[in-house]
Amino acid sequence: MRLHRNLVFATLDALSEIFNEGAYADKVIAKTLKRDKRWGARDRGFIAETTYEIVRWKRLYAEIAEVKEPFDRENLFRIFTVWATLRGIKLPDWPQFEGTPTRRIKGKFDSLSKIRKMRESIPDWLDEVGVAELGEKTWEKEIAALNQQAPVLLRVNTLKTTPEKLQQLLKEEEIIVHKIKGYPEALQLEERANVFQTQAFKDGLFEVQDASSQLVAHFLEVKPGMRVVDTCAGAGGKTLHLAALMENKGQIIATDIYGNKLKELKRRAKRAGAHNIEPREIDSTKVIKKLYNTADRVLIDAPCSGLGVLSRNPDAKWKLQPEFIDNIKKTQAEIIAKYSKILKPGGKMVYATCSILPSENQQQVEFFLASDEGKDFKLVKDQKLLSSETGFDGFYMALLEKKE
Known part of the structure; x- marks a missing residue:
C-alpha cells in the first residue's frame, strides 16, 4: 500500500x-x-x-x-x-x-x-466494570470481540421483497450478500460497500441493521392487526421491522422524546412502504398517560451504555464515563416502570438494550418485577447475546407478560 x-x-x-x-x-x-x-x-x-x-x-x-x-x-x-x-x-x-x-x-x-x-x-474504569459485571474470562473474550470491525448486515423489507430476490438484485449491482442461519430477514455483505447508493435501497427494499437488533421485533411476538407501542422508537429501525412483521395491518405508535428522530422515521417509513406507523413526540407526560392500558404489545428499546455496539462505535469507549452508566440505570428503571403501564392486561412487553452489562439488563428486569409497578408481570423468557458468541452486536431482551 x-x-x-x-x-x-x-x-x-x-x-x-x-x-x-x-x-x-x-x-x-x-x-x-x-x-x-x-x-x-x-x-x-x-x-x-x-x-x-x-x-x-x-x-x-x-x-x-x-x-x-x-x-x-x-x-x-x-x-x-x-x-x-x-x-x-x-x-x-x-x-x-x-x-x-x-x-x-x-x-x-x-x-x-x-x-x-x-x-x-480501553480506559481503566471500563476494564474494571467489565470484570466486575461479567467476570474475568467472559469480559476478556467479549472486549476482544467488540474490538473487531463490525460486519455490514441488511434487513430485507418483506413488505416489498424477499431475501432471495434482494440477493439477486444486489448481485446485479455487484454487491454480494449471503443469508445467515437463524436470522430470517438478514443478509450479510461479503465485502464492505456503499449500499445506500444502490437502487434497491432507494426503492426501500432493505435497511442496514445488525443481526442481533433484528431479533428484537421477533421477540415481541407481534401479529397483524395488533396495537403496538414502540416507546423509544428513535429513527425507527425496529419500528419498521415491526411494521413488516405485522404486514402493515394494525397500528404502531412510535414515541420518542426527540422529534427530529421521528422525522427521520417518517421519511424511512415512506421509503419502506410502512403505512401503519404513527409517530408521536413525547413533549409532555400526557402523551404516555393517554396510552395507559391500551396496547397489545409494548417495546422498550431502552437508552443504555451502548457497550454491546463498540465494534461499530469505537469512539464511544472514549466518550463514555462511569457516571453516565450510573445515571442511565436510573433512567432505565424509571422508563420500564412508567412505560409498562401502556400494556393491556394479557399483553406482552419487551425490554431490550444494546448493552452487555447485567446491571442494565437482567438486574433491571428483576428490580422491576420486585417493584410495585411490576407485581402484575411475569418474565416469559429472556436472551443475552454476546458478541464473542455470535459475531454480531451485544444485546439483551426480556419478554414480560401482564397478568389478565
Whole structure:
C-alpha cells in the first residue's frame, strides 16, 4: 500500500476533530469524505477505515508513540506512524516519518499487549466494570470481540421483497450478500460497500441493521392487526421491522422524546412502504398517560451504555464515563416502570438494550418485577447475546407478560 499525502492529511484532520473536539466519529468521517470529489471508493475506504482503526486503538497507539492528549499535529503524525508500522506499511520519505524507530514500536507493542487494558485499548474504569459485571474470562473474550470491525448486515423489507430476490438484485449491482442461519430477514455483505447508493435501497427494499437488533421485533411476538407501542422508537429501525412483521395491518405508535428522530422515521417509513406507523413526540407526560392500558404489545428499546455496539462505535469507549452508566440505570428503571403501564392486561412487553452489562439488563428486569409497578408481570423468557458468541452486536431482551 502506498500512502498518499492528501489522504493521510484528511485522516489526521478527522482524528483531530474526534480526539480534540469530542466530535462523533461517524459524523466527522461522513463530512471528511465529501471534501474531494476526485476521491474514488478506495480513497474514501482508506480514510474511513484508517480513522476508525486509530480511534479504536487510541490508547495503545498513544502509549507506544509516547504522546498525551490533546494531540497536536505532530503527535497525531506519531500515532499514525505507529499504526502504519504495525500494519507493515512502507513509510514514504516525508519529513514527518524521518527517524521512525520501527523496532522500538514493535517491541513496545509486544510488551504492552500483555496488559489487557492496553491490548484492548480501553480506559481503566471500563476494564474494571467489565470484570466486575461479567467476570474475568467472559469480559476478556467479549472486549476482544467488540474490538473487531463490525460486519455490514441488511434487513430485507418483506413488505416489498424477499431475501432471495434482494440477493439477486444486489448481485446485479455487484454487491454480494449471503443469508445467515437463524436470522430470517438478514443478509450479510461479503465485502464492505456503499449500499445506500444502490437502487434497491432507494426503492426501500432493505435497511442496514445488525443481526442481533433484528431479533428484537421477533421477540415481541407481534401479529397483524395488533396495537403496538414502540416507546423509544428513535429513527425507527425496529419500528419498521415491526411494521413488516405485522404486514402493515394494525397500528404502531412510535414515541420518542426527540422529534427530529421521528422525522427521520417518517421519511424511512415512506421509503419502506410502512403505512401503519404513527409517530408521536413525547413533549409532555400526557402523551404516555393517554396510552395507559391500551396496547397489545409494548417495546422498550431502552437508552443504555451502548457497550454491546463498540465494534461499530469505537469512539464511544472514549466518550463514555462511569457516571453516565450510573445515571442511565436510573433512567432505565424509571422508563420500564412508567412505560409498562401502556400494556393491556394479557399483553406482552419487551425490554431490550444494546448493552452487555447485567446491571442494565437482567438486574433491571428483576428490580422491576420486585417493584410495585411490576407485581402484575411475569418474565416469559429472556436472551443475552454476546458478541464473542455470535459475531454480531451485544444485546439483551426480556419478554414480560401482564397478568389478565
